[in-house]
Amino acid sequence: MLKKRIIFTLLFDNGQFMLSRNFRLQKVGNLGWLQRNYNFADVAFFIDELIVLDVSRGPRDLDAFASALSRISEGCFAPITAGGGIDSVEHAKTLLRAGADKVVLNSALTDRPDLIRDIASEFGQQCVVGSVDVKRDGAGGYDLYIRNGSYKLAMPVSEALSWHAEGSVGEIYLNCIDQDGTGQGYDFGTLDLLPKGWGLPVILAGGVGNAKHFAEGLAHPRVDAVATAHLFNFVGDGLKKARHSLLNDGAELAAWEDLAAVDLRRHLETVR
Amino acid sequence: MGGTHLVVDYGMGNLHSVVSALRYLDIDPEISGDPARVAAADTLILPGVGSFYKAMVKLEESGLADALREAVLGRRRKILGICLGQQLMAEYGEEDGGRRGLGFFSGSVTRLSGEAGLKVPHVGFNTVRFAPQSRLFAGLGEAGDFYFVHSYWLPAGERPGLAALCNYGADFVAAYEHENVFCTQFHPEKSQTNGLRLLSNFLAQ
Numbered sequence: 001m002l003k004k005r006i007i008f009t010l011l012f013d014n015g016q017f018m019l020s021r022n023f024r025l026q027k028v029g030n031l032g033w034l035q036r037n038y039n040f041a042d043v044a045f046f047i048d049e050l051i052v053l054d055v056s057r058g059p060r061d062l063d064a065f066a067s068a069l070s071r072i073s074e075g076c077f078a079p080i081t082a083g084g085g086i087d088s089v090e091h092a093k094t095l096l097r098a099g100a101d102k103v104v105l106n107s108a109l110t111d112r113p114d115l116i117r118d119i120a121s122e123f124g125q126q127c128v129v130g131s132v133d134v135k136r137d138g139a140g141g142y143d144l145y146i147r148n149g150s151y152k153l154a155m156p157v158s159e160a161l162s163w164h165a166e167g168s169v170g171e172i173y174l175n176c177i178d179q180d181g182t183g184q185g186y187d188f189g190t191l192d193l194l195p196k197g198w199g200l201p202v203i204l205a206g207g208v209g210n211a212k213h214f215a216e217g218l219a220h221p222r223v224d225a226v227a228t229a230h231l232f233n234f235v236g237d238g239l240k241k242a243r244h245s246l247l248n249d250g251a252e253l254a255a256w257e258d259l260a261a262v263d264l265r266r267h268l269e270t271v272r
Numbered sequence: 273m274g275g276t277h278l279v280v281d282y283g284m285g286n287l288h289s290v291v292s293a294l295r296y297l298d299i300d301p302e303i304s305g306d307p308a309r310v311a312a313a314d315t316l317i318l319p320g321v322g323s324f325y326k327a328m329v330k331l332e333e334s335g336l337a338d339a340l341r342e343a344v345l346g347r348r349r350k351i352l353g354i355c356l357g358q359q360l361m362a363e364y365g366e367e368d369g370g371r372r373g374l375g376f377f378s379g380s381v382t383r384l385s386g387e388a389g390l391k392v393p394h395v396g397f398n399t400v401r402f403a404p405q406s407r408l409f410a411g412l413g414e415a416g417d418f419y420f421v422h423s424y425w426l427p428a429g430e431r432p433g434l435a436a437l438c439n440y441g442a443d444f445v446a447a448y449e450h451e452n453v454f455c456t457q458f459h460p461e462k463s464q465t466n467g468l469r470l471l472s473n474f475l476a477q
Contacts, residue, residue, distance in 0.1 A: 002398050075292070077289070077292075077463070097286065097288070099292075101289075201391075201396075
């Protein structure tokens, strides 16, 4: 049986990694910081997938982002998705060459559907993740936002989602701006925006503060993957403990031995 | 375990993660698409993502197909095929009108049946059941989770060398091992410690 997934999202902005709250960014540190203070190499062994987003608000430095992505991917033995401001097939190719397995696009879903089609036809539909940012409208519904949550579209969210489902994306990353970075749990109301007969995998994002929120997301029949971008909610061995407790409680997650238990290099030494 | 390791580069897909996984295991592989380098290597790794037909055209035209057949069938060099690499090792692939493969084992690579509304491609971690005594899966128990991305597969059937099965609507070959020929439909380099353990088992052969 195909497993559900826990996804970690890293937010990158001009050489720095960021925390986001309602899409407002706060700097936490560079790649060295991430490694020293967060032991990312170890954390990467307790996730099913990694997403790395260039969320720079100003001009993006693709070379710097690709170089950071490449360094991150050297120690991550799980699928990696990358994106942020992808504006050409060549841009997508640069990220795939730097270690990404998939690319994620947001503004282009509505601004440049031709680009989504071109990327899917070049690398396959399974390679394209559509990111959809929504915000509660105060009247029980949701509005659709693009460009880092800065621009509201008039198009109803469910209409945009129907359009994506017929298009060239392989899965959807559904993020609720109101919940983003709050640690208050997912907004499951966003799942009601999915049109009838929706067949693509759904990654639910926005609001995770603890393992219980992951469990609620994973238990939901419409959710294939749960994502968090909140570094500080899972410091130390937080993610490892969360994963173990979810597996013990019967969550439909993939299982593998902890790195320390396997100690692969020593295993090789003994057979040399 | 000693000798030179070569990752075959024939322009199909990203070699980055395979190379990273090997380096993690303290192996610094050569990356080359030169048939002469393939001929010189002790251990070969054949990764790849994409179309069987296009890949075979590239392997035949570059002379890599003959170099691989000579190294594997002639000089019995150890090889690991990954994803498309597994499919290319079969006799025949039906993708894009059909083409002869490298022919390291019998069977035809066909499109996933996608039964019961299952999505194609098959993407994600799925459970793989190992054959007892498998060398690739030594130390991993009877079953384990590995990461797949594919639209074509080698249907399960009676064949010598079946090392593991996976089920996605129907059983298919998740891994094969026979003498010096090893391959997996899943991506060990994307399968966390399960995949690293498998790679280390392969390298130790």
